[in-house]
Amino acid sequence: MTDAVMMSRPSLINRLYHGKTIPLLTVLLSLLVIWYGGAVYLNYDVLTSNYERNEVSWDAEKLVADAWSMERPILPAPHQIATEINKTVFQKKITSKRSLVYHAWITTSATLLGFGFGTLLGILLAVGIVHVQTLDRSLMPWVIASQTIPILAIAPMIIVVLGNVGLTGLIPKSIISMYLCFFPITIGMVKGLRSPDVLQMDLMQTYSATTSQIFWKLRVPASVPFLFASLKVAVAISLVGAIVGELPTGAVAGIGARLLSGSYYGQTIQIWSALIVASVLGMVLVYLVSMIEKFVMGRMGYRS
Amino acid sequence: MHLPRGSEGGTNSMTDHSKPVIEIEKLNLIFETPDAPVHALSDVDLTINSGDFVSFIGPSGCGKTTLMRTIADLETPTNGRISVNGMSPAEARKKRAYGYVFQAPALYPWRTVEKNIILPLEIMGLSKAEQKARALKNLALVNLEGFEKKFPWQLSGGMQQRVSIARALSVEPDLLLMDEPFGALDEITRDHLNEQLLRLWDQTKKTVVFVTHSIPESVFLSSKIVVMSPRPGKIIDIIDCNLPRDRTLSIRETPEFLEIAHRVREGLRAGHSYDD
Numbered sequence: 001m002t003d004a005v006m007m008s009r010p011s012l013i014n015r016l017y018h019g020k021t022i023p024l025l026t027v028l029l030s031l032l033v034i035w036y037g038g039a040v041y042l043n044y045d046v047l048t049s050n051y052e053r054n055e056v057s058w059d060a061e062k063l064v065a066d067a068w069s070m071e072r073p074i075l076p077a078p079h080q081i082a083t084e085i086n087k088t089v090f091q092k093k094i095t096s097k098r099s100l101v102y103h104a105w106i107t108t109s110a111t112l113l114g115f116g117f118g119t120l121l122g123i124l125l126a127v128g129i130v131h132v133q134t135l136d137r138s139l140m141p142w143v144i145a146s147q148t149i150p151i152l153a154i155a156p157m158i159i160v161v162l163g164n165v166g167l168t169g170l171i172p173k174s175i176i177s178m179y180l181c182f183f184p185i186t187i188g189m190v191k192g193l194r195s196p197d198v199l200q201m202d203l204m205q206t207y208s209a210t211t212s213q214i215f216w217k218l219r220v221p222a223s224v225p226f227l228f229a230s231l232k233v234a235v236a237i238s239l240v241g242a243i244v245g246e247l248p249t250g251a252v253a254g255i256g257a258r259l260l261s262g263s264y265y266g267q268t269i270q271i272w273s274a275l276i277v278a279s280v281l282g283m284v285l286v287y288l289v290s291m292i293e294k295f296v297m298g299r300m301g302y303r304s
Numbered sequence: 305m306h307l308p309r310g311s312e313g314g315t316n317s318m319t320d321h322s323k324p325v326i327e328i329e330k331l332n333l334i335f336e337t338p339d340a341p342v343h344a345l346s347d348v349d350l351t352i353n354s355g356d357f358v359s360f361i362g363p364s365g366c367g368k369t370t371l372m373r374t375i376a377d378l379e380t381p382t383n384g385r386i387s388v389n390g391m392s393p394a395e396a397r398k399k400r401a402y403g404y405v406f407q408a409p410a411l412y413p414w415r416t417v418e419k420n421i422i423l424p425l426e427i428m429g430l431s432k433a434e435q436k437a438r439a440l441k442n443l444a445l446v447n448l449e450g451f452e453k454k455f456p457w458q459l460s461g462g463m464q465q466r467v468s469i470a471r472a473l474s475v476e477p478d479l480l481l482m483d484e485p486f487g488a489l490d491e492i493t494r495d496h497l498n499e500q501l502l503r504l505w506d507q508t509k510k511t512v513v514f515v516t517h518s519i520p521e522s523v524f525l526s527s528k529i530v531v532m533s534p535r536p537g538k539i540i541d542i543i544d545c546n547l548p549r550d551r552t553l554s555i556r557e558t559p560e561f562l563e564i565a566h567r568v569r570e571g572l573r574a575g576h577s578y579d580d
Contacts, residue, residue, distance in 0.1 A: 197410075199406050199407075199408055199410035200410055200412065202378055202404075202406065202410075203404070203406070203410050204427075205377075205378060205397070206376060206378070206397065206402070206403075206404040207400065207423075207424045207427045207428070207475075208397050208398045208400060209427045213427050217412075217423065217426070217427070218412070221412065221414045221415075222412075222414075224414070300414040301413065301414055301415070301416065301455035301457075302413065302414065
């Protein structure tokens, strides 16, 4: 991918040796070895009892081959998942209901909308908390309390309540996503808006700057590094929120729907491939936020 | 403020027709702390005239920074009278009567050198053209032409502090308050900046209040040295320092210089309690 392009600059071997590629591949390889072993171990009982029932003679070689090619394994082998992903991501038209790209897009749109709402809410709360002393004391405990409620418990309530006022589909999911992701943004922004040191604040005093001048010329720029740190956490959480939001609705589309239907029918391969796609999606989203961060921070003269 | 320039190499002539800029009478400042109230300033009386270069010198905790912060309306006195340009410090601050240079440069890291200098001008609402002109003019004053587009981290500590001086000057105040501006710099850089500052003072005829705990620095720069002592912070001596305005570093070898330095040292020794 893009790694290969970037590597061509210094010597390839040098880059490989000092870069992250080798360590990452090593971890991946060890994971695969453990995974293949685990697939044999976990599927052993089901397979052997099958063999006994059908009086099939078997040896270790047959056991391993079968363990890695079951239709509904306890733990599918990596290549089975890879095949499924290939089938559902690349072989299907992306508009098809059986395409994982289609489902991923449904979830992504809820994620992005929820992320947008959450960022807005998070920043507004932080601005209020920093500037209004009453809000600092009254709001912060509620913000923290809101995160102690298990999202799985409150998600169905939100869906039901919003469904009653006529909101269905994308909006309820993104509201659940927002509910999860505003928190790190509020915390990060409160810290960021309060990050200017005494001298930087005193300086504004000597210019007799107004509160809004202090806000726009000092607090906001000082909070940008904190905001991006929060946004990276928040975008990953809002994806979780969107998936969780799809579970109690009996949604027919989205990563959450794939997880749910997979578990109804014991389609472990389908579940695992949905999980992998979800985590790749999460990585892509965090990477995109990192890219924006790099650009903005570079423009603001921060050393990277 | 455009006073006639003091006669070349003259001694007292400039103070003769100067008006007071800062008047302080019976000023007290007590900080309430959880343990016990701290008497930071005790019965301070001081007059600073237009065109003076006044240094506050004393050991840590003698209230020299607090006194300056009180003049700047960054601290509120417990009682006593203080006026800046005939106004209360709060009014003077609102009229942006002074420029303040802190111990650290306190540059905003997300702003370039030029943007840092125009920060106060943006707040004052000056036109873009005026902002730009003042930034370039004051960068030239501190010998930093060509550094407009650099970010603070690309500059050395001494250069950063010069930017912060240019920022204070860009407000075009008649009064410059400087709180140990060169305290964190090495001696060579400090000597160099002292000379530059002296030339700046001579050119611009500003009133400068300067906090330091270096005796040579205070004697080299000042027309008046205020010696302070701690617990409670008070003034114990005010020494006139009538060396010519256009002094160079070599003046530090002369008997006149050493004599004043000696008086400052004696004052500091007298005010210092050795019980701690």
